[in-house]
Amino acid sequence: MKLLRVLPFAKYLLGETVVTGETVVDATAGNGNDTQFLAEQVGENGHVFAFDIQQAALDSTAERLGELNERVTLILDSHDNVEQYVNGQIGGAVFNLGYLPHSEDLSIVTKPDTTIKAIHTMLGMLKKGGIIAVSVYDGHEGGQEERDALLDYVKSLHQSDVHVIRYELLNQRNNPPFLIALEKMKDFSSVKQVE
């Protein structure tokens, strides 16, 4: 299959840009699929900081990771507080928006303000040439508001600072996710927005 689905395409982009030994962020650990992928990418000398606001998600992630737990710090806090936990440059970041699959409480979802603040902060921390991959689900309550706010935000980023793509399969049923990927084009610590 040549046209990758959205989640494999997000991993492909991160696999092209994250190198061993780097520090990276999983902003929405959930059941740990992306955390595991990132831990494998950074190798034994790299590190993953994985955030979630639900202890059940971090427990599920820890169980999945096994020996890879040594390369991962699990943080029970919102991703927009990333600067309180992660110092220095990051090699990449991944977001998987929406709710924790199979959770007892599907009303716990990512929110526009914290998602955008976290992306904005991580763009400042990101290495030049690094990628932030954001898989967007809009089928749940509040999902469309988050999608629209996020699209407004990424379109406001100056093209000389950040390149942004949207990748989606157009003929899939059941509200599949689409991908927003941001590539940092030059060094800056705080990204500019345009009107």
Ligand SMILES: C[S@@+](CC[C@H](N)C(=O)[O-])C[C@H]1O[C@@H](n2cnc3c(N)ncnc32)[C@H](O)[C@@H]1O
């Ligand atoms: C779609 S799931 C992530 C799936 C995950 N990538 C995986 O591989 O299983 C979204 C997760 O984001 C978490 N979340 C919601 N708001 C958050 C926030 N402000 N900061 C960090 N995590 C958050 C939810 O608790 C949920 O576990």
